[in-house]
Amino acid sequence: MAKEAEFLFDYGSPNAYLVHRAIPAVEARGIVSFRYVPVLLGGIFKAIDNQSPMQAYGHIGAKVAYDRLEMQRFMAKHGIDKFVMNPHFPVNTLMAMRGAIAARELGCARAYDEAMFAAMWEQGLKLDLPDVWDRALTAVGLPAAQLAELAATPEIKAQLVANTEAAVAREVFGSPTFFLGQEMWFGKERLRDVEEAASA
């Protein structure tokens, strides 16, 4: 019986996308499964005065090059071949993340997560534009209008805030973050550590 880990994510994080693509093969080994928990990364950054690696280190060519190398290694290792850097990065993900909560209410979380990650990091779309977001969902048969309506309700907005505040309270500072019980790991390279811990 696989143990369940939490995967705290924001569609705006390229490393969260890479983890999303790597997870099926990890889960197929039967040691750990992942429960996707939507959080607003911008909200976490704001709460703790953190910033993305690109903002913090974008002026240091060697670090940017190394981060790219580590992404390439991760993709090679996990057979990920559709990634493109989003030309609109950083994209505001407030609407997309509220939609993630709405999709959970409507029972289409898996298809929604897949559509958003693919739209952001395979199609390179500017997902903070409502019509772009709408078309990305409609194209895969998801009820865009219904999701948009639900995402705009106070309850859904409050749930995303609650997820984000709970993450901050657990000392989350970035994405991807994993929890197995109370044990936390940060970063795509820690996926194998989570699996190792789950097998112990």
Add this chain to the structure above:
Amino acid sequence: MAKEAEFLFDYGSPNAYLVHRAIPAVEARGIVSFRYVPVLLGGIFKAIDNQSPMQAYGHIGAKVAYDRLEMQRFMAKHGIDKFVMNPHFPVNTLMAMRGAIAARELGCARAYDEAMFAAMWEQGLKLDLPDVWDRALTAVGLPAAQLAELAATPEIKAQLVANTEAAVAREVFGSPTFFLGQEMWFGKERLRDVEEAASA
């Protein structure tokens, strides 16, 4: 026959110390051995406008706590039990790193590296004070006066500058950094990646 990797280090880096302590057990497996390459981390930071994680993220409690957690995990995994945070951190390592080059000239590199890492991260000494540095070496039978004299020569100073400039040219941005041929890895967690690459 083990492949030889390079381990670029500065005694001032706690994560370089942890790698130094982890290396013997890795080398004992016979897949990879490490050639220690002294570089001046402060010189690298200055050249590329980088800074230490503590300087960049010291105000973000959650990141500091997580870095400490990852250090503890690494220590638990590798049976490292003597680490203490140096109360004088960050310690200027210019003299210690020049001494590292001098020790290589004198054929006592291994004992010198061990003495400096232990003095910095087990004894918590303020190694930028000449008499503290001297005593740390004398205590383990190393020729402190001879090392100090040699470390002050233009040739030794130039060699440390050359090592540091070569590292910057190879896009090194921090410590610990590893090379296997031209392939680079950054960070203590990559030690196992280096070993995996060497076994391929």
